[in-house]
Structures are given as structure tokens and as C-alpha cells.
Amino acid sequence: MHPIESELKALMVASLAGDARAHRDLLRKLSGYLRGYYRGRLTRMGRGVSEAEDLVQEALMAIHVGRHTYDTAELLTPWVHAIARYKLLDFLRRTRVSATNVALDYAEEVVAVDDSASTESALDLGRLLTTLPARMREAIQMVKIDGLSVAEAATRSGASESAIKVNIHRGLKALSAAISRERTP
Amino acid sequence: MRTDDLIDLLSTHVDPVDRHKVSRSILVAVGLGAVAAVALVFLMFGARQDLGHADAHAYIGAKLAFSVAVVALSSVYLGRLARPGGERRVSLLVVALPFIAVMALAGLALATAPPSHWDDAVMGDRWLECLVSIPLIAVVPFAATMWAVRQHMPTDLRRAGALAGLLAGGLSATGYALHCMDDSVPFVAVWYGATIVLCAAAGALLGPKLLRW
Structure with a gap:
């Protein structure tokens, strides 16, 4: 199994049991991977860094609010990836970019790049x-x-x-x- | 807003999460939908007159076996499709099994019957009533199944909508079977099958609109 997967999954299982510190750790780590994921994809389409940060925050919100939908019998990475990709496609649909420009990607890619250089999102x-x-x-x-x-x-x-x-x-x-x-x- | 601030916000006072929320909400929808479908059938038509007879039980049992199989399979799959990435764990073939089985049985029944009986066997007495009633009775179950999925995060909205429609159609057919006097397998295969599929198609159409998050 992917080492990142087992680390993140352990945090998620603890977070689901109500461990606030594990929850914070998990969101911190995921924010880095999500940033890497979104920046990589958006810059390829000529989009800005702050839009990537907006998406990171949207995805983190969804991960937090919908964490009950994670089935602990399954891997965590594909679950995170499905959320990240859904938010990306939703964003592109709203900003009228054809989804056909989005390359197919795989679950592991959501944890491929860890980018901790966070910026401020446009959200107030x-x-x-x-x-x-x-x-x-x-x-x-x-x-x-x-x-x-x-x-x-x-x-x-x-x-x-x-x-x-x-x-x-x-x-x-x-x-x-x-x-x-x-x-x- | 800085992402670290958001993380702080989200991770202050974290409560344990109810892990059975997805399956529970779908069970509740199935329960509500079943009660609504049966109640509506009894109000609109009343139960079939021979509901107390042993002969009728065999006929009803066969119809229920089909509709309940649809309900069971689609509720299990809906529980997967309501979760992010759940579409990877859904096989269209398995969902289609009850339909394939009932069509095979219908084919067998027609093959062993003289062609002069085919018309009767397929059209029954009340095909039009069945065609109208099942989608109509499915409206409340459909609202219940869609409501259940909306509480979660489906990422394939079309498929999740289709399965929610399929489940509603199965629930509606289960209620309708308690009234319907057309007992031939070809009738069930054609009219029950088609109307349930119609409900699934309506769900696939509405899913992307109703299930966004």
C-alpha cells in the first residue's frame, strides 16, 4: 500500500472517532496535497494560484462536512480524489471551461504533489x-x-x-x- | 481567508462521526417509500380481492420476488453511489440481473405456450393501468430516495440519480403488485420492467440537477 495512504487513513480513522488533533493533522496534510493537485491542473489551463486556493478550501470544507461518507473498509485516497476531482469539474463547469480539457487522472495523483505554500483565498x-x-x-x-x-x-x-x-x-x-x-x- | 484559519475553524471541537449515516438514511428512505407506495395502492385501488387465497400468494410472491430483488440490489448500490468515488464499486450487470432473470423466465413461458396465448400473456387485462400507476406511485418514494442521497456526496450524479429512480420504481412496483391481477410472467417482464426502467431514466435525467453539492 502507498505509504501516504496508510498515514492519511490512520488519521482519518482517528478523526472519525472524534480526535480533534488527528482531524487537524489530516486537514493540514490534505491541504498540501490538494494545493499541489489543483495548482498543477489549473496552471496548465492558465488559471491563477488564488483560484487553486479557493478550490483547496472548498474541498477541505466538503471533506469535513461529508466525512461520514468515508467507508473505512475502503482506501482513503480514492475518496479524497473523488471529492477533489468533483470540485475541480464543478469549478470548470461554472467557469465554462469544457471538461474535455481535463486529463483523466488516477486516485494516487491527488497525493502526488505536496505544496505547503498557501496563499489567501478570495473568500471572506x-x-x-x-x-x-x-x-x-x-x-x-x-x-x-x-x-x-x-x-x-x-x-x-x-x-x-x-x-x-x-x-x-x-x-x-x-x-x-x-x-x-x-x-x- | 487563509487555509490555515479554515483548518483551525474546522478542527475545533470535533465530534465522533456516525459511520452508519449513509446506510441508515437509505433504509429510512426505503421504509418511507414502501409505506407510501403500499398506502397509495390501497387508497387508489384496494388490495386484490383474492389476497387471502393461497393461489394468489404464489402469484404475488413471484411478482414480489422480482420487485423486491430490484429494491434490494438498488438500495445496496445506492449506498455506494451516495459516497464520493462510489461509482467504482457499482456494476451495471448486477443491477440488471433481476431484469435479465424475469425476461428469461418470460421467454421460457412464451416458448412453452401456444402463440395464440401470447397476446393475453403479454398484454394482460390492465397494461395501461400498470403503465400509468407504477411511475405515479413512484413519485413519493422517488422524493424519499433523492432526499437520502442529497444528504451525502455522490460524485457521479447521473448514475446516483438513476439508481435512486430505480429504487423508487422497485418500491412502487412492490406496492402495485399487491393490487395488480395480471399474474403472467411476460406481463411482469414487459410492464413492470419497462415502468421501473422509466423511473430510473427519470432519475438519471434529474440527478445532475437535484444532487449537486
Whole structure:
């Protein structure tokens, strides 16, 4: 088995069990590979570096929000690759570039280049957050940005803990969708 | 936004993930769809009159074997297609097996029957009712299966849509079989087969629109 595959898969399995550090590690590592993947493909089509960074963030969002769709009996790399490629094709469709220009690629290529030179994306998180319903925005703000625990956020807002969790989950999902919409020209 | 900031945001307070969410949502859709299909058939037509008789059980059983096989295979495959890259683990041939089997049996039935009976065997009494009812009854199950897939991340939207349609068609046919009095295998092969495939085609058409994420 590919050494990168086993490393990433171990992180993913731990992350699915609720290990925040493994989750962060996984997203960090994946962001490097995704950047390499997108930059390689977009520069070949004459696209810019910041568009690649937008795609990296979109793919990371999708990986986070949809991590329940990873079946641990399967390899992780093809799952990541399917998401990365879906987002690439979606981006090209939105920007009206024919998908026939995209060379076929294989699952391993998603981890072929590790590029850690991140740039800033054009996305403004603060502004995107304002597009969310208040309950979701507040839950994300308190737990994900201010770093309160779910219990603290629940006391502060007077909602139940499960309501906070549901609002975070729905909010991130809505955010992920808002990012895709945002980038539709 | 810097990517590191996004990663920080996403990895603050990570909860354990429910790993059976995909299969559970599809099971719920199958359950809802089945209840809706059976309820609609009973409301629209009532059950077939001889539902209590042993003879009828054999006929209904044969029809149900086909539609339930379609439901079972398509729900397993839909569980794969709802996940990124799941299309690599789906074989069209396996999905087609119940259709191939029922067509083979229909061919056998026609071959052993005198040609004068063929017309009756294929057209039955109510082919038009069947042709209209199965797609119509499939609407609610279709909404349920599409809703289930939308909660996940299919990457082959056309195929995922087709399988969601196939599953809805299978559920609808299962409900309709409890009413339908046309019991010949060629009838089932032609009319049940065609209407279920029609549902799959509708799903393939709508998938890219409804399942985007």
C-alpha cells in the first residue's frame, strides 16, 4: 500500500472517532496535497494560484462536512480524489471551461504533489458567515471561532447542547454550499 | 481567508462521526417509500380481492420476488453511489440481473405456450393501468430516495440519480403488485420492467440537477 495512504487513513480513522488533533493533522496534510493537485491542473489551463486556493478550501470544507461518507473498509485516497476531482469539474463547469480539457487522472495523483505554500483565498469568511441564519452563525462563532465548549455555548445561548451541535453541522454545510454559490460567476 | 484559519475553524471541537449515516438514511428512505407506495395502492385501488387465497400468494410472491430483488440490489448500490468515488464499486450487470432473470423466465413461458396465448400473456387485462400507476406511485418514494442521497456526496450524479429512480420504481412496483391481477410472467417482464426502467431514466435525467453539492 502507498505509504501516504496508510498515514492519511490512520488519521482519518482517528478523526472519525472524534480526535480533534488527528482531524487537524489530516486537514493540514490534505491541504498540501490538494494545493499541489489543483495548482498543477489549473496552471496548465492558465488559471491563477488564488483560484487553486479557493478550490483547496472548498474541498477541505466538503471533506469535513461529508466525512461520514468515508467507508473505512475502503482506501482513503480514492475518496479524497473523488471529492477533489468533483470540485475541480464543478469549478470548470461554472467557469465554462469544457471538461474535455481535463486529463483523466488516477486516485494516487491527488497525493502526488505536496505544496505547503498557501496563499489567501478570495473568500471572506466573516462575510460568508453573515449569510447564515443567526442560530447557525452564533453556534459556529462561539464554538468554532471563540473556542467555547459546546456546553458553554449552550449555557450562554440558552439552547440545548444537541441544538448547538446540529446548528454547527448545518451551518458548516450551508457555508460549504454558500462558498460554491459564491464562486459562480 | 487563509487555509490555515479554515483548518483551525474546522478542527475545533470535533465530534465522533456516525459511520452508519449513509446506510441508515437509505433504509429510512426505503421504509418511507414502501409505506407510501403500499398506502397509495390501497387508497387508489384496494388490495386484490383474492389476497387471502393461497393461489394468489404464489402469484404475488413471484411478482414480489422480482420487485423486491430490484429494491434490494438498488438500495445496496445506492449506498455506494451516495459516497464520493462510489461509482467504482457499482456494476451495471448486477443491477440488471433481476431484469435479465424475469425476461428469461418470460421467454421460457412464451416458448412453452401456444402463440395464440401470447397476446393475453403479454398484454394482460390492465397494461395501461400498470403503465400509468407504477411511475405515479413512484413519485413519493422517488422524493424519499433523492432526499437520502442529497444528504451525502455522490460524485457521479447521473448514475446516483438513476439508481435512486430505480429504487423508487422497485418500491412502487412492490406496492402495485399487491393490487395488480395480471399474474403472467411476460406481463411482469414487459410492464413492470419497462415502468421501473422509466423511473430510473427519470432519475438519471434529474440527478445532475437535484444532487449537486
